[in-house]
Amino acid sequence: xxxxxxxxxxxxxxxxxxxxxxxxxxxxxxxxxxxxxxxxxxxxxxxxxxxxxxxxxxxxxxxxxxxxxxxxxxxxxxxxxxxxxxxxxxxxxxxxxxxxxxxxxxxxxxxxxxxxxxxxxxxxxxxxxxxxxxxxxxxxxxxxxxxxxxxxxxxxxxxxxxxxxxxxxxxxxxxxxxxxxxxxxxxxxxxxxxxxxxxxxxxxxxxxxxxxxxxxxxxxxxxxxxxxxxxxxxxxxxxxxxxxxxxxxxxxxxxxxxxxxxxxxxxxxxxxxxxxxxxxxxxxxxxxxxxxxxxxxxxxxxxxxxxxxxxxxxxxxxxxxxxxxxxxxxxxxxxxxxxxxxxxxxxxxxxxxxxxxxxxxxxxxxxxxxxxxxxxxxxxxxxxxxxxxxxxxxxxxxxxxxxxxxxxxxxxxxxxxxxxxxxxxxxxxxxxxxxxxxxxxxxxxxxxxxxxxxxxxxxxxxxxxxxxxxxxxxxxxxxxxxxxxxxxxxxxxxxxxxxxxxxxxxx
Numbered sequence: 280x281x282x283x284x285x286x287x288x289x290x291x292x293x294x295x296x297x298x299x300x301x302x303x304x305x306x307x308x309x310x311x312x313x314x315x316x317x318x319x320x321x322x323x324x325x326x327x328x329x330x331x332x333x334x335x336x337x338x339x340x341x342x343x344x345x346x347x348x349x350x351x352x353x354x355x356x357x358x359x360x361x362x363x364x365x366x367x368x369x370x371x372x373x374x375x376x377x378x379x380x381x382x383x384x385x386x387x388x389x390x391x392x393x394x395x396x397x398x399x400x401x402x403x404x405x406x407x408x409x410x411x412x413x414x415x416x417x418x419x420x421x422x423x424x425x426x427x428x429x430x431x432x433x434x435x436x437x438x439x440x441x442x443x444x445x446x447x448x449x450x451x452x453x454x455x456x457x458x459x460x461x462x463x464x465x466x467x468x469x470x471x472x473x474x475x476x477x478x479x480x481x482x483x484x485x486x487x488x489x490x491x492x493x494x495x496x497x498x499x500x501x502x503x504x505x506x507x508x509x510x511x512x513x514x515x516x517x518x519x520x521x522x523x524x525x526x527x528x529x530x531x532x533x534x535x536x537x538x539x540x541x542x543x544x545x546x547x548x549x550x551x552x553x554x555x556x557x558x559x560x561x562x563x564x565x566x567x568x569x570x571x572x573x574x575x576x577x578x579x580x581x582x583x584x585x586x587x588x589x590x591x592x593x594x595x596x597x598x599x600x601x602x603x604x605x606x607x608x609x610x611x612x613x614x615x616x617x618x619x620x621x622x623x624x625x626x627x628x629x630x631x632x633x634x635x636x637x638x639x640x641x642x643x644x645x646x647x648x649x650x651x652x653x654x655x656x657x658x659x660x661x662x663x664x665x666x667x668x669x670x671x672x673x674x675x676x677x678x679x680x681x682x683x684x685x686x687x688x689x690x691x692x693x694x695x696x697x698x699x700x701x702x703x704x705x706x707x708x709x710x711x712x713x714x715x716x717x718x719x720x721x722x723x724x725x726x727x728x729x730x731x732x733x734x735x736x737x738x739x740x741x742x743x744x745x746x747x748x749x750x751x752x753x754x755x756x757x758x759x760x761x762x763x764x765x766x767x768x769x770x771x772x773x774x775x776x777x778x779x780x781x782x783x784x785x786x
């Protein structure tokens with residue numbers, strides 16, 4: 280089959296699927312697909328200018344989303360009585376509500392590109408908030424003040440915000456990293472997952488044996504770079520102990536000089552002299568990593584993998600890395616890279632090399648069917664059953680982003696059951712308004728054409744078309760009206776077939 284229209288590709292890759300009317304609205308943005316895409320990106324890359332009040336209204340019951348970092352620390356951790364029977368629920372409430380808000384925004388927000396990139400960066404800088412009460416209590420702040428704030432901004436600013444946020448300091452144990460007992464967990468993941476990636480790891484070698492070291496520009500890193508960087512981040516911790524002199528108990532990031540290794544270090548060919556200004560060692564490491572060509576390629580490869588193909592063309596990755604490096608000091612560096620990926624020839628030419636992951640399957644089905652539901656904790660368990668509950672991946676590497684990982688029979692069967700249930704309204708807590716009182720379509724051919732256009736935005740394969748028509752006509756002439764008493768069950772089963780089809784799941 281030919282690739283789908285551009286608007287379908289955009290809403291499948293740069294959004295969580297199209298709601299009814301959005302594909303038509305995209306086509307009205309310009310005279311050509313190029314004009315339409317530019318206009319859509321102009322809007323989506325400026326999310327603060329999009330009126331999202333309708334979605335915000337749905338979040339009003341989530342009480343922690345607007346709380347400051349200071350409030351979260353006090354009200355969901357320090358001031359919760361030890362004997363309160365609801366102590367645990369109170370402490371994890373911010374993490375639970377961040378998760379519910381992410382699901383709600385995926386379904387209802389008009390700022391769809393922001394939601395896609397928020398999901399991307401959360402997986403890139405993965406934190407499992409339920410690993411510790413301190414992390415869960417402050418997770419609203421990590422989502423709002425770090426990931427969402429910097430999603431379209433500058434990578435170095437994003438990296439710095441991540442490295443100094445208490446959620447990351449607790450998750451990767453840097454809050455206990457001190458000269459008397461260094462802990463390399465954060466530094467290891469900083470190199471391997473957050474910046475250069477394992478693709479730029481040279482193994483167990485001496486630093487000076489890495490190509491480019493002599494010129495101060497090594498092409499990758501070795502274990503000694505991680506160990507030396509660990510020393511650079513000693514003393515980066517959380518103010519969480521009022522009994523420790525000069526520390527306090529605010530729950531904020533702090534630099535604690537008594538724990539810092541003040542002696543000279545060498546990281547990625549850069550000599551760091553002894554007794555530098557507070558935090559300068561760590562800041563220099565972050566600078567070197569953020570501006571490294573290997574980081575540019577690694578980050579751009581991951582973005583291209585998320586938005587285009589599991590194995591994106593190397594030429595595309597290199598072009599995006601060039602933009603990443605040229606714009607390394609720009610406040611909207613990431614915005615420019617994302618726009619370039621979306622406007623690339625590869626974005627429009629490559630199709631079907633990825634499939635929707637469980638979270639995307641669920642949200643896109645709900646969006647396509649206009650399903651309504653109450654924003655309650657139970658919503659989480661549906662997505663958990665499907666296999667991709669936000670913020671539930673236990674390891675720092677985030678959920679996998681390749682087709683093979685999500686093609687298991689268990690993953691697909693669970694989605695098919697959920698999708699069929701949404702189409703049939705089997706769960707009383709969900710309502711998909713498939714049958715409208717003013718819908719007078721009764722002819723199978725017309726019904727099929729309407730729902731293919733609404734859910735897929737294009738003509739289906741012959742196999743899918745025949746399967747849906749067979750279900751609708753039930754042995755009768757597909758050009759003749761079906762009886763009213765057969766409409767409901769035939770229609771819901773036919774819609775179930777569409778949302779379970781390969782055409783709906785491919786990206």
